[in-house]
Amino acid sequence: VTQRLPDAIAEGIRYAVGHGATVIALPLDPGTLGAVTPGVSSASGGAAERSAISFALAHGVLLVAPAGDNGAETDSVNYPAAYPGVLAVGATTRDGQLSPFSNTGSYVALTAPGSGTTPNPPVASGMTANPAAGLMVAASDGGYEPLASSDMSAALTAGVAALIRSRYPWLTVA
Numbered sequence: 001v002t003q004r005l006p007d008a009i010a011e012g013i014r015y016a017v018g019h020g021a022t023v024i025a026l027p028l029d030p031g032t033l034g035a036v037t038p039g040v041s042s043a044s045g046g047a048a049e050r051s052a053i054s055f056a057l058a059h060g061v062l063l064v065a066p067a068g069d070n071g072a073e074t075d076s077v078n079y080p081a082a083y084p085g086v087l088a089v090g091a092t093t094r095d096g097q098l099s100p101f102s103n104t105g106s107y108v109a110l111t112a113p114g115s116g117t118t119p120n121p122p123v124a125s126g127m128t129a130n131p132a133a134g135l136m137v138a139a140s141d142g143g144y145e146p147l148a149s150s151d152m153s154a155a156l157t158a159g160v161a162a163l164i165r166s167r168y169p170w171l172t173v174a
Helices: 005-018 047-058 150-167
Strands: 023-025 062-066 087-093 108-115 135-138 144-147
Touching (some): 005 047, 062 150, 087 150, 108 135
Parallel strands (some): 087 108
């Protein structure tokens, strides 16, 4: 399944652009979840994904993607966030501190809330597995559950960007 995800992302981007989307929230590539070598790109999507991103950018669509959640371990480059033109978002805690798991590479453009409070003392890894560290999100059972991830940060950022673009539709992606 993970090998097919870049193609599915590409299809989704083209579909959304074709149906008038002005902001698209992209997922974290699951290739970033496995073991990787520090500092080495963990995934690069593929030709279809790169082409779809270029297509969206050429149509004035803002693409927002999570920077990645392996900052405490490898801090490797993650896609689709690292593609030129994609707004890569890292995670902060509710109290404004950088989340220990958030990637911090040069491709990360900004940060937004993506986890709960910073543990005291801070931990190097495992924050995503700590329910007390998460932001509350709707769960499939109708209740709520904690989630800590740069996916949360990117989703919040994409939502704010969509509100801004709906109010000021003449603004460019830049």
